[in-house]
Amino acid sequence: MTDFAFADSDLQKFEEPANLLKALSHPIRLCIVRGLMRKKKCNVSYMQECLDLPQSTVSQHLQKLRSAGIVTTERSGLEVNYILADRRIEDIVNILFGEEDCRDE
Amino acid sequence: MTDFAFADSDLQKFEEPANLLKALSHPIRLCIVRGLMRKKKCNVSYMQECLDLPQSTVSQHLQKLRSAGIVTTERSGLEVNYILADRRIEDIVNILFGEEDCRDE
DNA sequence: TCGTTATATTAGAATACTACGATATAAGAA
DNA sequence: TTCTTATATCGTAGTATTCTAATATAACGA
Incomplete structure (x- = not known):
């Protein structure tokens, strides 16, 4: 009955990875992450x-990536730089x- | 201006991978996919x-996985077996x- | 201090997702 | 055919996401 590893209580084990994927599963956020893989650091x-989107839209996507632990930030003066923070994501x-490997295709 | 590879038109390139991830980013669906990695084939x-969920709930998640191309089906009599169909997902x-490697942990 | 620039947060409308009972379909048995 | 089992689909209420203008905050310079 459980060699499928499907015990009800186990579902909890899938919450965290699911949240990570959810944070990544949006075209804008994927694009941002891909960009950060190439550029390493970006404000x-x-x-x-580059994205040609309203500032609040970009910022909100960044906050979502940040609260999922996918990126981290580093302020320098007025600017805030974003950097990838989770190797799994790459x-x-x-x-x-x-x-x-991260050249222009 | 575009070494970040962020050209607006490019956003389209991210739609398909984002949809794939979205289909995967739910605890129940992740659990199903993981189960299929172990069991190879399952009705x-x-x-x-195993999941202790209503039949329609399970079926709907399976349809979502299927329409994302993550799983495929194979009918045998009354039963329908699900099988992983995308190597990337594994x-x-x-x-x-x-x-x-897919033993019980 | 005040002004300016860079970024974050809020508010709210539009849209999409989720769960699940009820119902429909598909296939085999009698 | 009718019955039964296995699965899919529908209807829909509740919830979560998404977008963007408006507003707030944070840091710097004058």
């Missing part, structure tokens, strides 16, 4: 300009995008 | 019993759950 207005994104 | 009522789940 908000630069992303905003591996996942590489799987999705075919592992080419 | 609905078995999953339903890699992603292994990253999330620490890569132990």
Whole structure:
């Protein structure tokens, strides 16, 4: 009955990974993460300009990535730089995008 | 301006991977996928019993996995068996759950 | 201090997701 | 055919996401 590893109580074990994936599963956020894999460090207005989206939209996506632990921040003066913070995420994104090593394709 | 690889038109390139992740980012669906990695093939009522959830709930999650291309089906008599259909998904789940090779932990 | 720039937060409407009972379909047995 | 089992779909209430303008905060310079 449980070699499928499906015990009800176990469902809790899947909450955290599911939340991580959920934070990543939006085209804008995926794009941001991919960009950070290439650029290593980036401030908000630069992303905003590249993405051509309202500032609050970009910022809200960044907060979502941050509270999932996917990125972290580093203030320098007026700017806040975002940096990837979870190695697993890079591996996942590489799987999705075919592992080419961060040059322009 | 675009070494971040953030051109607006490019956002479309992220839709498909984002949808794949979205289909995966729910604890029940993650649990099902993980179970299928171990058991290879499984019918609905078995999953339903293990998960202890209403039949329609399980079925709906399965349809979501199926329409994302994550699983495929194979009917045998009254039963419908579900099988993983996307290798990338297994890699992603292994990253999330620490890569132990499908024995009971 | 005041002004300016960069970023974060709030508010609220539109949209999407989730759970689950009720119902429908599909396949085999009698 | 009718009955039964296994699975899928529908209806819908509750909940969560998403977008964006408006507003708030944080840091710097004058």
